[in-house]
Amino acid sequence: MGTLIEEIFSRKIGRHAYAGEILLVDVDYIMSHDNTTPLAIQTFQEIGRPIYDRSRIVLHLDHAYPAPNVQVAENHRRILDFVRQQRLPHLFIRGVCHQVMLEEGFVVPGAIIVGADSHSNMYGAVGAFGTGLGSTDIAVAWATGKCWFKVPETIRIELYGQPPPGVYAKDVMLDLIGRLGMDSAIYRAVEFGGAYIDNLPVHERLVFTNMSTEMGAKCGLVAPDDRTIAYLESETAARGPFERIRPIRPRYERVIEIEVSTLSPRIACPPDVDNVKPVKEVEGLEVHEVYIGTCTNGRYEDLEIVARILEGRRVHPLVRVIVTPASQRIYTKALRNGLIEILINAGCTVTNPGCGACVGRHGGVLAPGERALTTMNRNFVGRMGSPLAEIYLASPATAAATALTGRITDPRRIMRG
Amino acid sequence: MGRAWKFGDHVSTDEIIPGRFNITTDPQELAKHVFCEVRPEYAERVRPGDIVVGGQNFGCGSSREHAVIAIRNSGAQCIIAASFARIFFRNAINIGLPVLECPEAVAGIHDGDEVEVNPATGVIYHVTTGKMFQARPLPPFVLKIVSAGGIVNFLREHDLEELMHP
Numbered sequence: 001m002g003t004l005i006e007e008i009f010s011r012k013i014g015r016h017a018y019a020g021e022i023l024l025v026d027v028d029y030i031m032s033h034d035n036t037t038p039l040a041i042q043t044f045q046e047i048g049r050p051i052y053d054r055s056r057i058v059l060h061l062d063h064a065y066p067a068p069n070v071q072v073a074e075n076h077r078r079i080l081d082f083v084r085q086q087r088l089p090h091l092f093i094r095g096v097c098h099q100v101m102l103e104e105g106f107v108v109p110g111a112i113i114v115g116a117d118s119h120s121n122m123y124g125a126v127g128a129f130g131t132g133l134g135s136t137d138i139a140v141a142w143a144t145g146k147c148w149f150k151v152p153e154t155i156r157i158e159l160y161g162q163p164p165p166g167v168y169a170k171d172v173m174l175d176l177i178g179r180l181g182m183d184s185a186i187y188r189a190v191e192f193g194g195a196y197i198d199n200l201p202v203h204e205r206l207v208f209t210n211m212s213t214e215m216g217a218k219c220g221l222v223a224p225d226d227r228t229i230a231y232l233e234s235e236t237a238a239r240g241p242f243e244r245i246r247p248i249r250p251r252y253e254r255v256i257e258i259e260v261s262t263l264s265p266r267i268a269c270p271p272d273v274d275n276v277k278p279v280k281e282v283e284g285l286e287v288h289e290v291y292i293g294t295c296t297n298g299r300y301e302d303l304e305i306v307a308r309i310l311e312g313r314r315v316h317p318l319v320r321v322i323v324t325p326a327s328q329r330i331y332t333k334a335l336r337n338g339l340i341e342i343l344i345n346a347g348c349t350v351t352n353p354g355c356g357a358c359v360g361r362h363g364g365v366l367a368p369g370e371r372a373l374t375t376m377n378r379n380f381v382g383r384m385g386s387p388l389a390e391i392y393l394a395s396p397a398t399a400a401a402t403a404l405t406g407r408i409t410d411p412r413r414i415m416r417g
Numbered sequence: 418m419g420r421a422w423k424f425g426d427h428v429s430t431d432e433i434i435p436g437r438f439n440i441t442t443d444p445q446e447l448a449k450h451v452f453c454e455v456r457p458e459y460a461e462r463v464r465p466g467d468i469v470v471g472g473q474n475f476g477c478g479s480s481r482e483h484a485v486i487a488i489r490n491s492g493a494q495c496i497i498a499a500s501f502a503r504i505f506f507r508n509a510i511n512i513g514l515p516v517l518e519c520p521e522a523v524a525g526i527h528d529g530d531e532v533e534v535n536p537a538t539g540v541i542y543h544v545t546t547g548k549m550f551q552a553r554p555l556p557p558f559v560l561k562i563v564s565a566g567g568i569v570n571f572l573r574e575h576d577l578e579e580l581m582h583p
């Protein structure tokens with residue numbers, strides 16, 4: 001009995017877990033990447049214990065890969081040496097950690113996955129408890145297999161209706177963050193449901209749980225259903241049977257109901273992710289870079305939306321349009337189906353899978369005074385390089401429309417029927 | 418006693434330590450660049466025992482632990498905020514940097530004021546005005562981590578399970 005997060009914890013501990021309780025639980029997987037692993041290695045060595053279970057440790061090189069400078073190269077070296085010394089079986093250089101975690105089958109309903117990355121919340125789209133932790137918690141989990149958690153209260157968000165053409169999960173989520181605020185769910189689980197979510201393909205549900213981080217949430221969750229299971233079976237290496245965990249007579253801290261049928265494309269304006277406006281209100285602002293990719297919107301379907309808009313057209317000659325597929329799997333599928341060629345012919349620069357420009361270290365860093373429109377999940381000052389650059393967040397369709405005109409553009413203006 | 422360094426709401430980890438500096442794991446190097454964009458004078462002028470005072474959602478954004486390390490190694494003895502972002506809060510506890518949630522104190526304290534803090538009891542004494550504030554008490558197991566000087570030190574002497582013992 002309980003909310004989805006209480007149900008997940010209850011299964012883990014074999015008795016009813018309730019919100020507010022502090023638990024020490026076994027974690028299924030411990031994820032970290034090239035940005036956070038070096039610090040975890042250092043702390044792990046300070047703890048001075050052996051690894052508890054190497055098969056639970058999953059490492060990725062994605063944040064700045066291939067290494068853009070010597071310091072990053074040294075970090076990669078430290079990680080690879082550690083993998084060899086400790087004989088760790090799971091090292092991936094295949095794209096953004098979260099997308100790869102999903103594709104490689106680590107993320108299944110009911111799993112508890114801690115990641116040294118704040119967007120580990122994304123795993124909740126298939127009913128796993130994914131949450132971000134710092135490097136010390138990760139090192140402790142390597143050494144003990146465990147982690148402490150306070151079972152969070154849950155905010156339930158019910159979404160109804162069908163958004164009009166040109167409006168995507170990203171627009172709905174940005175609108176939600178704009179209404180509720182970037183600290184509206186601190187320490188809370190956010191459950192997404194309602195007819196809109198029920199009908200939504202999993203690749204779009206991922207946008208909601210991914211960006212639950214931008215509401216301050218501990219995790220974002222969608223109850224697994226037939227769509228989830230079909231997705232896991234066809235798009236990932238995970239093999240069932242999968243548990244259909246559902247909220248059972250849940251008690252929510254708050255229930256929010258929102259109708260999405262009249263929504264228009266949305267954009268988060270600097271300097272905060274909850275500074276959300278209709279795209280119409282900022283249309284015409286000149287941009288210098290359009291960045292399409294990341295764990296939020298770098299999936300195959302996102303590239304397809306962009307390619308459909310750009311096919312047979314040319315992006316603005318003075319705008320750098322950078323497309324970074326989230327994973328190698330997405331990249332090869334896009335190659336096979338001709339999307340990459342369309343993007344390149346339209347004037348985009350397609351980079352290797354990974355976090356790319358998202359962390360402001362390589363792959364499209366911004367100069368002072370520049371303005372970027374991107375499909376990322378956060379627009380903090382300095383995120384993409386210079387603190388004097390401006391970052392706008394929007395859907396892949398808005399990004400593609402903006403790439404064509406060189407100015408922030410409502411995608412409905414140029415979308416073909 | 419320390420001087421307050423007051424910040425606004427939603428100070429992100431990107432503002433505490435921008436991505437381009439967190440490639441290093443060297444605490445002193447991180448401390449050199451802490452708040453370099455939002456308060457460039459901080460790193461140079463902060464004195465041991467000073468106190469960082471933030472508004473709502475302090476430390477939001479990425480999970481980078483470099484942010485709490487940078488603040489701790491700058492010499493600040495603790496952080497008082499109206500509220501903390503979740504991962505940041507946990508990271509601070511884990512490295513033994515006291516974090517006190519107290520919106521009333523934040524409202525009363527101005528930049529440069531003198532403040533005395535008892536992390537164990539959560540009592541904040543605002544020397545400048547003579548007012549006392551009580552921060553939200555930390556759960557007992559969290560206090561165990563903080564008083565051990567962080568979770569790594571705790572694990573040297575104890576098993577993780579002991580955290581949960583009453």
Ligand code: SF4
Nearest residue numbers: 096294295355358359
């Ligand atoms: S793509 Fe961006 S938000 Fe996602 S994991 Fe990488 S750096 Fe973080």
